[in-house]
Each structure stands twice: as structure tokens, then as C-alpha cells.
Amino acid sequence: MREITKRLLLIQIMACILSLAGMIFLVARTNSITSAYSGDTEKNIIIEENIERIRSDIYFMEYILSSYALSDDESVKNSARENIEDLDIRIREAINSLGESVESPKEKEMIHSAAKNYFGFYSKLRIVFDLGKKGAGEVSDIYIREELMPYVEGCNADLEELSGRVEASTRAARLDFSNDIADLGFMQILTIVMVLLSCIIGISAVAGGGRKIVDTHEKEEAEHAERLLGIQEHIIVSLANLIESRDTDTGEHVMRTSEYVRRIADKLMEENMFPELTEEVRDRFIKAAPLHDVGKIKIPDQILNKPGKYESWEYDIMKGHAAYGGQIIYDIMGEVEEPEYLEVAHDVAMYHHERWDGKGYPEGKRGEEIPLCARVMAVADVFDALVSRRCYKEAFPLDRAFNIIEECSGTQFDPRVAGAFLSIRNDIENYLADSDLKIEN
Numbered sequence: 001m002r003e004i005t006k007r008l009l010l011i012q013i014m015a016c017i018l019s020l021a022g023m024i025f026l027v028a029r030t031n032s033i034t035s036a037y038s039g040d041t042e043k044n045i046i047i048e049e050n051i052e053r054i055r056s057d058i059y060f061m062e063y064i065l066s067s068y069a070l071s072d073d074e075s076v077k078n079s080a081r082e083n084i085e086d087l088d089i090r091i092r093e094a095i096n097s098l099g100e101s102v103e104s105p106k107e108k109e110m111i112h113s114a115a116k117n118y119f120g121f122y123s124k125l126r127i128v129f130d131l132g133k134k135g136a137g138e139v140s141d142i143y144i145r146e147e148l149m150p151y152v153e154g155c156n157a158d159l160e161e162l163s164g165r166v167e168a169s170t171r172a173a174r175l176d177f178s179n180d181i182a183d184l185g186f187m188q189i190l191t192i193v194m195v196l197l198s199c200i201i202g203i204s205a206v207a208g209g210g211r212k213i214v215d216t217h218e219k220e221e222a223e224h225a226e227r228l229l230g231i232q233e234h235i236i237v238s239l240a241n242l243i244e245s246r247d248t249d250t251g252e253h254v255m256r257t258s259e260y261v262r263r264i265a266d267k268l269m270e271e272n273m274f275p276e277l278t279e280e281v282r283d284r285f286i287k288a289a290p291l292h293d294v295g296k297i298k299i300p301d302q303i304l305n306k307p308g309k310y311e312s313w314e315y316d317i318m319k320g321h322a323a324y325g326g327q328i329i330y331d332i333m334g335e336v337e338e339p340e341y342l343e344v345a346h347d348v349a350m351y352h353h354e355r356w357d358g359k360g361y362p363e364g365k366r367g368e369e370i371p372l373c374a375r376v377m378a379v380a381d382v383f384d385a386l387v388s389r390r391c392y393k394e395a396f397p398l399d400r401a402f403n404i405i406e407e408c409s410g411t412q413f414d415p416r417v418a419g420a421f422l423s424i425r426n427d428i429e430n431y432l433a434d435s436d437l438k439i440e441n
């Protein structure tokens with residue numbers, strides 16, 4: 001898992017570096033292409049503007065010149081001369097600007113030719129003015145058409161050719177721009193793939209990390225709950241052993257009665273005699289069994305350990321352990337245990353000496369008034385007391401103990417519970433054979 005994470009991290013770093021390099025290259029290359037295209041286009045626009053200005057100004061100059069030649073009004077003639085001089089200044093500026101804008105010798109040659117034609121045209125204007133002064137309007141008009149127009153046409157032809165070359169240059173620049181941008185396509189796709197790869201790995205890592213944190217947290221919580229449960233069960237069994245050790249040789253009674261409860265409950269579940277007896281309920285029975293005699297903690301040693309038969313008043317005190325037990329469960333466990341378990345533990349401690357025929361204690365409950373957990377506990381508790389040695393009696397042989405359970409079925413014990421216990425006799429005997437209890441058959 002750690003090796004995979006390292007590999008993913010390495011791939012992500014490489015994808016990040018490649019996508020970053022790709023983006024830097026794309027930005028730089030795009031700027032370079034755009035800048036080159038803008039420079040070419042801008043220069044060509046300036047050339048076109050100057051060409052257009054020269055052509056329109058010469059055309060306008062021709063028009064003014066014709067007016068000059070054909071007019072007898074002196075003020076019109078003067079105004080025409082001033083306008084022509086202004087147009088000449090503009091045309092010369094435009095020609096100079098053209099010369100600075102082009103670089104190729106061919107284009108410089110065209111501009112030079114156009115300028116030569118224009119200067120030839122302009123140099124002959126004086127003749128037109130002189131003819132105008134002498135009133136030879138018609139002659140000057142002819143002179144304009146025959147002597148000046150060839151210069152104008154030559155200039156226009158030069159400018160036309162130059163304009164054609166500029167248009168071709170603009171088209172070529174546009175084509176280069178498109179090709180250069182198209183060439184970047186592969187790099188763009190590669191960069192996008194790297195960015196996506198980097199994002200996917202990043203998101204996966206974050207999601208994986210988050211899931212891992214949640215899993216770890218859940219695992220730790222489960223382990224913690226399991227540890228607490230273990231500690232709790234250990235405390236319950238230890239407490240029960242401590243109490244039992246006051247009137248029995250060891251705490252084995254606690255363990256054995258719990259095992260009988262487990263086996264009886266399993267049998268009842270197998271036979272489906274009590275639908276309410278689920279696995280969860282059975283587990284509560286087993287966990288509650290060790291505390292069935294917790295009330296004995298309030299019974300004095302001289303009564304608890306008295307050898308031989310109890311006096312009537314002594315028996316009454318001894319019987320009190322059931323009610324004490326029920327109360328103690330609520331007092332010491334009421335705040336820390338789940339309510340369902342608490343109820344089972346209380347019922348087991350309180351009612352495990354009740355009898356099916358109603359002659360038990362402390363409340364004289366009968367039949368199904370007695371909680372099922374207490375009816376199961378009753379069989380387990382009596383059977384283990386029969387087969388164990390106590391201060392007031394020796395251990396009974398197994399046959400006799402099983403016979404007593406059978407004889408008391410329907411009077412002391414719930415017949416279904418007693419029947420289930422008797423039906424697993426072999427299992428019980430095998431369990432006892434493996435335990436430390438010395439049993440006679």
C-alpha cells in the first residue's frame with residue numbers, strides 16, 4: 001500500500017512538472033507567434049494607409065490643377081496653388097514613411113520609382129501655372145493630360161504593385177500564424193492530459209487519505225469498544241468470583257453456571273421454543289449469569305458458611321440475597337450498562353430462586369411470570385449446586401443430579417428449560433469431564 005502511494009506521488013510530481021513546463025512553453029510560444037503576426041500586420045496596415053493617402057492626394061491634386069487651368073478667377077487660382085502645396089507636403093511625408101516601412105530591395109525600388117514619377121509630375125506643375133497666368137487655359141489642360149498624366153499613371157502603377165505585394169505579405173503572415181497555432185495543438189493536448197492526470201491523482205490521494213483516516217478512526221473506536229467490553233466482563237466475573245469464594249472452594253461455580261446457561265440457551269434457540277431468544281438476548285443471559293448471587297455480599301459469613309441445616313430465621317436471611325442482588329445490580333451498574341443488559345442482570349439476580357409452581361422467592365412468581373433468563377439460571381444454578389461439594393453437603397453423583405432436575409421439571413423448573421437441559425446431558429457431562437470438578441457417576 002505504501003509502495004503504491006509512493007509511486008502515485010512520483011507520478012503526480014512528474015505530471016505537475018510536465019504540465020507546468022507545458023503551460024510555460026504554450027504561453028511563451030503563443031506570445032511569440034502573436035507578437036510576430038501583430039508586427040507584420042501593423043506594418044502592412046501602415047504601408048497600405050500611406051499608399052492610399054498618396055493615391056488619393058495625387059488624384060485630388062489633379063482635380064485642383066484642372067480647376068486652376070480652366071478658371072479665370074485669380075482668387076480660385078491662388079487657393080488652388082496653396083492647396084497643391086499642402087498636398088505636396090503630405091505626399092512627400094507619406095513617401096518618406098513608406099520608405100522607412102519596407103525592408104526588401106524590391107519594395108524600396110518600387111517606392112523609389114513611384115517617388116521619381118511623383119517628383120517628375122510635380123516639377124512640371126510650374127509650366128501649368130505659367131500657362132494659367134497667360135490665360136492659356138485650354139493649352140494647359142492639354143498639357144496636363146499629355147505631359148503630366150504619364151507621370152501620375154506611372155506612380156499609380158508602382159503603388160499598385162507595392163500594394164499587391166503588401167496584401168500577399170499579409171496573407172502569408174496570416175497563414176503562418178494559423179500554421180504556428182495549429183502546431184501548438186499537440187502540446188496543448190499533452191499539457192491538458194498532464195493537468196488532468198495530476199488532478200485525478202491529487203483527488204484520489206485526498207479521497208484515499210480521507211477514507212484511510214476514517215477507516216483508522218473506526219478501527220480504533222471498534223478496538224477501544226472491544227477493550228472496554230473485555231475489561232467490563234473481566235470485572236463482572238472477578239466480582240462474581242470474589243462473592244462466590246466466600247461460600248465455595250473456588251470461583252469455578254461462576255464459570256460452570258455460565259457455561260450451562262450458554263448450552264441451555266443454545267438448545268432452546270435450536271428448538272426455537274422462545275422466539276424472543278435471539279443471539280443478542282442469549283449473550284445477555286451469559287453475561288448476566290456470573291452475577292446471579294451478587295446479593296450474597298450482604299449475607300453474614302456465619303450464615304453463608306454454616307455447615308448443616310439452616311434454622312428458619314437463618315433461611316429467611318439467606319433468601320434475602322435474591323432481592324439484595326436485584327437492588328445491587330441497579331445500584332452499582334445502573335449508570336454504566338445498557339438498559340437491556342441491566343434488566344436481564346437484575347432479573348437473573350432477583351428471580352433465580354423463583355419456582356415454576358409459584359413456591360419460590362422472593363416474590364413467589366409462577367410460570368411465565370418468571371423472566372426466561374431467571375428460569376434458565378435456576379436450572380443451571382441448582383444443577384451445579386447438586387454436583388458440587390458445599391459446607392453443608394457432599395457433591396451428588398451426576399445421575400442423581402440429573403434425576404433431581406427431571407423430577408423437579410414442571411414444579412420447580414420450567415419443563416421446556418429442564419427438558420432442554422436434560423437433552424444435552426452428554427454435552428454437559430463432556431464439559432464437566434474436562435473441568436476440574438471431581439464428579440461421580
Ligand SMILES: [Fe+2]
Pocket residue numbers: 292293321352353381
Ligand atoms: Fe442464589
